[in-house]
Amino acid sequence: MENDTVSFYFNLTMFVNIGHYRYPAFIFCLLIYSFILSANLVIILVISREKTLHEPMYLFIALLSFNSLYGSTGFFPRFLIDLLSDTHLISRPACFIQIYTLYTYASYEMTILGIMAYDRYVAICHPLHYHRKMTSKTLIKLATMAGIFPAFLIILCVSLSARLPLCGHEIQKIFCANWNVVKLSCVTTVVNNIYGMLTAIATVFLPLFYVLYTYTQIVLICWTKSAEFKGKVLQRCLPHLLSFVIYSLVAFCDVALTRYNLEETNPFVAVMLLLEIAIVPPVLNPLVYGLKLPEIRRHISRMFSWYKK
Numbered sequence: 001m002e003n004d005t006v007s008f009y010f011n012l013t014m015f016v017n018i019g020h021y022r023y024p025a026f027i028f029c030l031l032i033y034s035f036i037l038s039a040n041l042v043i044i045l046v047i048s049r050e051k052t053l054h055e056p057m058y059l060f061i062a063l064l065s066f067n068s069l070y071g072s073t074g075f076f077p078r079f080l081i082d083l084l085s086d087t088h089l090i091s092r093p094a095c096f097i098q099i100y101t102l103y104t105y106a107s108y109e110m111t112i113l114g115i116m117a118y119d120r121y122v123a124i125c126h127p128l129h130y131h132r133k134m135t136s137k138t139l140i141k142l143a144t145m146a147g148i149f150p151a152f153l154i155i156l157c158v159s160l161s162a163r164l165p166l167c168g169h170e171i172q173k174i175f176c177a178n179w180n181v182v183k184l185s186c187v188t189t190v191v192n193n194i195y196g197m198l199t200a201i202a203t204v205f206l207p208l209f210y211v212l213y214t215y216t217q218i219v220l221i222c223w224t225k226s227a228e229f230k231g232k233v234l235q236r237c238l239p240h241l242l243s244f245v246i247y248s249l250v251a252f253c254d255v256a257l258t259r260y261n262l263e264e265t266n267p268f269v270a271v272m273l274l275l276e277i278a279i280v281p282p283v284l285n286p287l288v289y290g291l292k293l294p295e296i297r298r299h300i301s302r303m304f305s306w307y308k309k
Contacts, residue, residue, distance in 0.1 A: 010095050010181070012088040014174045014271060025271075026083045032279055033076040039286035040065035046299045053295060056134045057123075057236075060116045061289050061296070063143060064243070067112060068282035071105030074098065075175060075278045082174070092162075095176040100158050102175065102278075106251065107150030107203040109281060113244050114207035115142045120237055121214035125221050153199045160192050174274050204251065211244055239292040246284055250276045 047053045047062040078098065082088050090098070123130050161178055167186040171177070178196065182189050218237065222230050254277040290296055 009089040009091055009169060010176065011170050012082065012090060012174055012176075013170050013172050014274065015082055015085075015088040022083045026080060029076065029080060029083065029275075032283065033072060033080070036068060036072045036076075036279075036282040039290070040068045040282065042300060042303075043286045043290060043296070044069075046296060046303060049303075050299050053299065056119045056139055057116070058296070059139060060112060060119060061293075063146075064109070064112050064116075064285055064289075067105060067108045068285055070108070071102065072278065072282050074101030074105060079174065079278075090176060095171075095181070096158050096162050098176045099161070099178050099181070100154055103154045103157070103178065104151055106254075106277065107154060108146065109247055110204055110207045110251075111146040111150055113240070113247065114210050115146055116240050117211040117214040117244070118142070120240060121217060123236070124218050124233055150203050153202055157192075157195060157199050160195060164189065164192070174271055175278075208248065215241065235292075235294075239288045242288050242292075243281070243285055246288075247281050250280045253277075 043065040044062050047058045075098075078090075078094075119134060122133050126133065157178060161181050164182065164185040165187060166181070166184040168184040170184075171180045173180055182192050182196075185192075215237075218233065222233055225233075253273065290300055
């Protein structure tokens, strides 16, 4: 019976040392999850209802909010149950489903930010051709590419990991992560390592460098323009730039933590750091876009004032 449990289940070991903190942690995380759901739903609702916001930039913001709902729902329900549980076992199928969900969420975030950078680049650097280039057909193509491409790469990555024979069952995290599973392998993981590196390049570094390239071009265009033009560009680009910088830092921390021995760290600090990727972008994105973009802010205020009547 013990051998069957070891082979079919993983043990998430970072929950062990939470102790009596589990109850305040549960309430705090439940409130965070509730805020993520409500804030991102408000952004999606406002953009879908208001025809004046049916422009590429706002539709991509709605896509970003939808991805936040997807990633949060793939993480928080299971995490909240684990917080109150005395055992933290997760079956192999559930573990690999969680890996797929969280990794596609993380990849979607970067690819969506990449196509948002393309939209800003065309709007600022080629304004006369904007409506010709950013048609409904182009939007559908970009959104489809941002969805299918990462999903295909991640499902292959997860399939390679699922086939590995494992010599352990302890995952040093509060959720399943591909690298932590691969480390448990009884055989060589050269193929997994190479494919994982190529997937990271395709879904993280290529969008990263593209965003940097587009903003370099935008800065060069703004260099010779008037102060008024620079102000308008800053107002349009700052929320996207903030989202990009925040997500890049959070993703870097998550990757760095994966390679670090978390048992040497204070357990409470380690758990908070591990939660960054699931909490920070979904919480900050609706705040950044809802407060910084006057069009969205105005419609949100109007919607809430209408409900108060």
